Amino acid sequence: MPAILHRPAWALPDSAATPEAIALRLDRRALLAGAGVIAATALAPDIALAQRVGDVPDPSAGLYPAKRNEAFTLDRPVTDEQANLNYNNFYEFNMSKSVARQAQALKTRPWTIAIDGMVEKPFEIGIDDLLKQVTLEERLYRHRCVEAWSMAIPWTGFPLAKLVALAKPLGSAKYVRMETFKDPSIAPGQRQTWYPWPYVEGLTIAEAGNDLAFLVTGAYGKPVAKQMGAPLRLAVPWKYGFKSIKSIVRFTFTDKQPKSYWEALQASEYGFWANVNPEVPHPRWSQAFERVLGTDERRPTLLFNGYAEQVAGLYKGLEKERLWA
Numbered sequence: 611m612p613a614i615l616h617r618p619a620w621a622l623p624d625s626a627a628t629p630e631a632i633a634l635r636l637d638r639r640a641l642l643a644g645a646g647v648i649a650a651t652a653l654a655p656d657i658a659l660a661q662r663v664g665d666v667p668d669p670s671a672g673l674y675p676a677k678r679n680e681a682f683t684l685d686r687p688v689t690d691e692q693a694n695l696n697y698n699n700f701y702e703f704n705m706s707k708s709v710a711r712q713a714q715a716l717k718t719r720p721w722t723i724a725i726d727g728m729v730e731k732p733f734e735i736g737i738d739d740l741l742k743q744v745t746l747e748e749r750l751y752r753h754r755c756v757e758a759w760s761m762a763i764p765w766t767g768f769p770l771a772k773l774v775a776l777a778k779p780l781g782s783a784k785y786v787r788m789e790t791f792k793d794p795s796i797a798p799g800q801r802q803t804w805y806p807w808p809y810v811e812g813l814t815i816a817e818a819g820n821d822l823a824f825l826v827t828g829a830y831g832k833p834v835a836k837q838m839g840a841p842l843r844l845a846v847p848w849k850y851g852f853k854s855i856k857s858i859v860r861f862t863f864t865d866k867q868p869k870s871y872w873e874a875l876q877a878s879e880y881g882f883w884a885n886v887n888p889e890v891p892h893p894r895w896s897q898a899f900e901r902v903l904g905t906d907e908r909r910p911t912l913l914f915n916g917y918a919e920q921v922a923g924l925y926k927g928l929e930k931e932r933l934w935a
């Protein structure tokens with residue numbers, strides 16, 4: 611039986627996510643960056659080629675930086691961009707936090723997004739056509755990973771509610787299911803066939819309609835980096851980070867609660883709702899505190915990651931559900 615069924619690699623004991631461990635990884639990233647191109651060419655010609663393709667300017671680059679929406683404020687500084695670019699969860703590429711180099715193999719143009727399921731009329735749309743139909747804005751958001759580290763990011767994007775409106779779901783649709791690309795030829799993690807690829811996440815239509823639910827196309831004032839989930843990822847900051855699905859290719863409207871990647875893998879630990887609650891421990895560690903990425907700060911985690919005012923109303927009457935895992 612694959613080890614993951616007992617212990618997902620990212621579900622590490624607290625000690626593995628100490629600031630020291632992070633600093634070590636960052637040092638290693640700096641070394642790799644120096645050796646960069648030569649090593650990539652020698653060891654992984656396919657990745658080197660992908661990097662050259664990736665050098666073509668992003669056709670959406672002119673949309674950034676977008677105007678900041680000042681309604682979204684932080685209680686902490688924005689995470690250092692380099693720290694953020696070099697500490698990521700993107701299991702399609704590998705199971706460590708050092709996925710930045712491998713993720714460059716992701717080809718983000720052309721990028722087609724399918725809208726299907728319980729909608730008036732299913733359709734596909736290219737990312738650049740979608741960008742023409744929305745207005746981008748910048749928002750400062752917190753992000754709390756279930757592994758008990760956190761960051762603060764200047765995301766650029768548009769409300770998920772805008773995409774739902776374009777999709778025209780039927781009244782009978784209750785959920786939106788989202789899916790990441792599946793291409794084992796560029797994503798080595800997807801060659802590990804015992805994982806339930808593609809990565810899937812879901813929200814209720816009501817959650818998707820909450821103004822905080824944000825589709826991210828940019829970060830730090832430019833198109834979002836591949837390792838962060840280019841060209842389109844979700845940010846639902848009141849939920850554990852695994853809900854914020856990266857590199858989305860499909861939105862399916864349905865009346866069945868979607869089973870997420872992590873729920874399929876380990877339902878005893880990861881559920882559908884996954885709202886942040888410092889008082890409800892993960893089965894294997896406390897969720898009371900978080901380590902702030904790029905610093906040596908440890909701070910208390912807040913209910914709904916500090917967004918209770920905006921989202922608590924979504925869960926009225928659902929108190930008996932497993933809201934906190």
Ligand SMILES: Nc1nc2c(c(=O)[nH]1)N[C@H]1C(S)=C(S)[C@@H](COP(=O)(O)O)O[C@H]1N2
Pocket residue numbers: 697698699700701702754755756790809837838839851852853854855856857
């Ligand atoms: N497709 C996909 N989306 C994903 C993941 C992943 O492995 N694959 N990891 C999730 C987890 S656990 C977290 S914490 C965030 C991390 O986002 P970041 O790398 O931009 O910090 O992405 C989430 N979205």
Ligand SMILES: [Mo]
Pocket residue numbers: 699754755756757850851852
């Ligand atoms: Mo996470």
